[in-house]
Amino acid sequence: MHPLPQEPHMPDPTAAESPPPVRPHHARRRLLKYAALALAGYLVIAYAVMPLFWEFYTHRHPALDDVPGITETTTGIPGDPINVALVGTQTQIEEIMKAAGWYPANALGLESDLKIAADTVFDRPDDEAPVSSLYLYGRKEDLAFEKPVGDNPKQRNHVRFWKSPKIDADGRPFWMGSATYDERVGFSHTTGEVTHHIGPDIDTERDQLMHDLQQTGQLSETYTVKDFHKVREGRNGGGDPWHTDGGLSVGVISAR
Numbered sequence: 001m002h003p004l005p006q007e008p009h010m011p012d013p014t015a016a017e018s019p020p021p022v023r024p025h026h027a028r029r030r031l032l033k034y035a036a037l038a039l040a041g042y043l044v045i046a047y048a049v050m051p052l053f054w055e056f057y058t059h060r061h062p063a064l065d066d067v068p069g070i071t072e073t074t075t076g077i078p079g080d081p082i083n084v085a086l087v088g089t090q091t092q093i094e095e096i097m098k099a100a101g102w103y104p105a106n107a108l109g110l111e112s113d114l115k116i117a118a119d120t121v122f123d124r125p126d127d128e129a130p131v132s133s134l135y136l137y138g139r140k141e142d143l144a145f146e147k148p149v150g151d152n153p154k155q156r157n158h159v160r161f162w163k164s165p166k167i168d169a170d171g172r173p174f175w176m177g178s179a180t181y182d183e184r185v186g187f188s189h190t191t192g193e194v195t196h197h198i199g200p201d202i203d204t205e206r207d208q209l210m211h212d213l214q215q216t217g218q219l220s221e222t223y224t225v226k227d228f229h230k231v232r233e234g235r236n237g238g239g240d241p242w243h244t245d246g247g248l249s250v251g252v253i254s255a256r
Contacts, residue, residue: 081202084249105158134237179202198242206247206249227246232245
């Protein structure tokens with residue numbers, strides 16, 4: 001007798017297929033892939049997303065909203081641009097400026113005009129040479145400081161500060177400042193008064209002041225508000241040209 005033919009074996013469709021074994025080198029490759037993706041995500045967040053976030057935050061600081069970017073002369077002519085700001089009390093402002101090697105400046109008047117003219121002619125130093133008054137918030141500067149350059153008062157670093165009505169989270173006011181470099185003494189093109197004529201690069205003077213303040217060790221934080229100025233060039237009340245990259249440098253004095 002011939003044996004009966006065997007029916008071919010058919011796989012059971014309900015049986016679960018066992019996963020193929022994972023080879024060690026494939027597992028390592030997959031782990032490295034995930035690590036690379038995680039690293040790439042970190043780099044994007046840390047070096048692209050967060051800097052953009054903080055740039056937006058500082059630019060939108062509420063205390064800097066609606067701050068006039070240009071001062072005015074007594075006759076309402078545009079003056080020097082605002083390019084620095086400090087956060088602190090008046091006492092702290094005076095202390096840090098002194099520590100940075102900047103001296104309080106006198107106000108202009110007939111007597112001081114004659115004195116600075118004589119000092120310029122005879123090359124006599126004057127650590128407290130006067131500054132003309134400029135206006136912000138409808139009033140002249142609250143504080144003014146200068147740092148002489150050499151023995152002749154015709155060249156100097158100087159800055160005016162106005163106390164802002166806005167305060168920070170600690171209740172300390174913002175002081176808006178205009179820092180410029182006086183390169184010579186002459187007559188104002190608009191009033192004829194004896195005055196200093198500023199150098200056009202106001203960013204260099206801004207950076208010089210912030211460098212001096214940082215050297216004191218009394219600043220807890222510094223940052224730059226980009227595009228504070230939409231207009232990047234102009235002329236001040238004395239007819240002197242100026243230009244800027246538009247940035248406002250801010251320094252926060254350490255609280256005590």
